[in-house]
Amino acid sequence: MEKRIHHPYLVSKVMSAEQAATQIRPGMTVAMSGFTGAGYPKAVPLALAVQIEAAHALGEKFALRTLTGASTAPELDGALAKVRGIEFRLPYQSDPELRARINRGEIEYMDMHLGQVAQYTWFGFLGRLDVAIIEVAGILPDGRLIPSTSVGNNKTWLDLADKVIIEVNSVQPAGLDGMHDVYYGTALPPDREPIPLVRPGDRIGEPYLRVDPAKVIAVVETQGPDRLSRFSPPDETSIRIANHLVEFFRHEIAMGRLAQQLLPLQSGVGNIANAVLSGLRDGRFQGLTAFTEVIQDGMLDLIRTGTILTASATALSLSPEGVEEFGRNIEFYRSRIVLRPQEISNHAELVRRLGCIAINGMVEADIYGNVNSTHVAGTSIINGIGGSGDFARNGFLSCFVTPSTAKNGAISCIVPMVSHVDHTEHDVAVVVTEHGLADLRGLSPKQRARVVIDNCAHPDYRPLLHDYFERALRNSPGKHTPHLLGEALSWHERFIETGRMRP
Known part of the structure; x- marks a missing residue:
């Protein structure tokens, strides 16, 4: 933890996944990191699924609106779907449990172009974001975040969510530091300016994600690998x-x-x-x-x-x-x-x-x-x-x-x-x-x-x-x-x- 979390105030916010999950209440809109099985939160969604299942056992209603970058993994989509913890989901999914419940009509699902999710959120089309749960590879002394194996919509989630939970995953390579390029020059119409990227390798932003420390309600240390599949040799x-x-x-x-x-x-x-x-x-x-x-x-x-x-x-x-x-x-x-x-x-x-x-x-x-x-x-x-x-x-x-x-x-x-x-x-x-x-x-x-x-x-x-x-x-x-x-x-x-x- 000392090697990955260097901001004193955010160190004081370290707690267990179970404690962090209690900050999430029924009916909230929760935005999570993750894109195609990479960089998704590993611990808090599992703890949240336990909390939701316990609430259902008491006859209480508990389901969430969940937004991500793209597909995640069984520890997130699968776990929450299995306990009937998702009432609405966007923009892309691949989990068998979640897919089955969508196709049975138990979960509302909005399929949309991945390039439009962030701007739709900024426009207010998707409503208010109550909580963001974001996996990162580390926290710098000034509070900036080293992104994990995916960036996805994390910049938007961190900017717009009322509250933020950060998972710091020490399994993700420390060498990811410097691989990212997070562009903070986007704006809402009519104040947009051209994005200054002319070649695929151009760096036009900064290597880190920003977050207001005052919004961070929990920091959770994790040690879980991304859930990724083997590819078969080409047939x-x-x-x-x-x-x-x-x-x-x-x-x-x-x-x-x-x-x-x-x-x-x-x-x-x-x-x-x-x-x-x-x-x-x-x-x-x-x-x-x-x-x-x-x-x-x-x-x-x-x-x-x-x-x-x-x-x-x-x-x-x-x-x-x-x-x-x-x-x-x-x-x-x-x-x-x-x-x-x-x-x-x-x-x-x-x-x-x-x-x-x-x-x-x-x-x-x-x-x-x-x-x-x-x-x-x-x-x-x-x-x-x-x-x-x-x-x-x-x-x-x-x-x-x-x-x-x-x-x-x-x-x-x-x-x-x-x-x-x-x-x-x-x-x-x-x-x-x-x-x-x-x-x-x-x-x-x-x-x-x-x-x-x-x-x-x-x-x-x-x-x-x-x-x-x-x-x-x-x-x-x-x-x-x-x-x-x-x-x-x-x-x-x-x-x-x-x-x-x-x-």
Whole structure:
């Protein structure tokens, strides 16, 4: 504790997680740190879950409105959801317990673009913040906070919350000090000024988070690692998808639309994203940069090998092996990685000005290029839109990737009409499956349909899609975007009824 907490007044606020949790009362809005399983509070939410469960046993109502950066972990989302301690949640989640309760209608959930959360809070759209619970790696003598493995919305939570609880996690590497860039130059309209960031590695702020010590009601010492998952080695499908994208980038270079160094990369989370990054390394690309949300193992590897020179993100999302590699060579990575608030990492104007190449996963795409990133059969949320919309609409190239089928072929990921729209056809430039790549730029809806079916659909579903499209061409009252409205979602209905989309 003495090594991590150097501010005398905040030392006097040190207490147990159980004591800190008693400061939180039913109905409060509680904002917490955490972004994609990194940098979330480890102790107070667990203690709070015990407190909530005890209240329920006495017949008392106890539930909270909870806000985070993105997904957290079972010790937070899972623990609170299990004891019915969450009545409302935003903006992104991935915990199985929380997801199940959302889909059963027990918890209200607001899925929103990650780049908009901070500004919505500043605008007052999300109401008052009662308490912020923030994990940090240390407290300086002047009271400034060394951020942890994610920055997320922590700057906004600390600024706007009435009260603050700080968890100081001594497991987080002390070498994180200096890796962050927290920009305090944002303002509310009409007083906004341009953000002075012109390259992904630019530092425009300061390495630390500020907090008014008078608002701090508790400091809790923790010693818990982030709950992060191992990534499976890329399978054949992921490698084929990656190869299609790498070949496409080479074509764009040959056409003069991209330079050899490409443009700043944004990559979603998952095995396909890691496979794409590996493909860039194997393709001998050099001098790349990244302006993204999370640093995964694949990107860490590209930094280590010199393929990526600089990476900007808001969080580290590494496997246990990746955490070990990062900690072992943290001095090397600190000069090459910048961690920022997500209002900067996902800022629409910066994404557009830098010209990011966005690579994100999806649940399904339809023949006209609309993309569903979030829902099964249009009604059950999976995780959320995350930052994919921030980058898809504003990036230089918006690429969406997926295997062509799911559930051992029972589901086609290319369908006549998506069951839920997260990214409209206007925001999607490239669709990629293991069977090929559809470049949708400059094409009308009917032209897009043929390219998507011929290049991306699984051979088992391609004839069915062609049949639907040709009949729609003949029988649809409108010929611009032909659809058979009574049949457009029949594939999803068939899956719900029979467990498979094919007749």
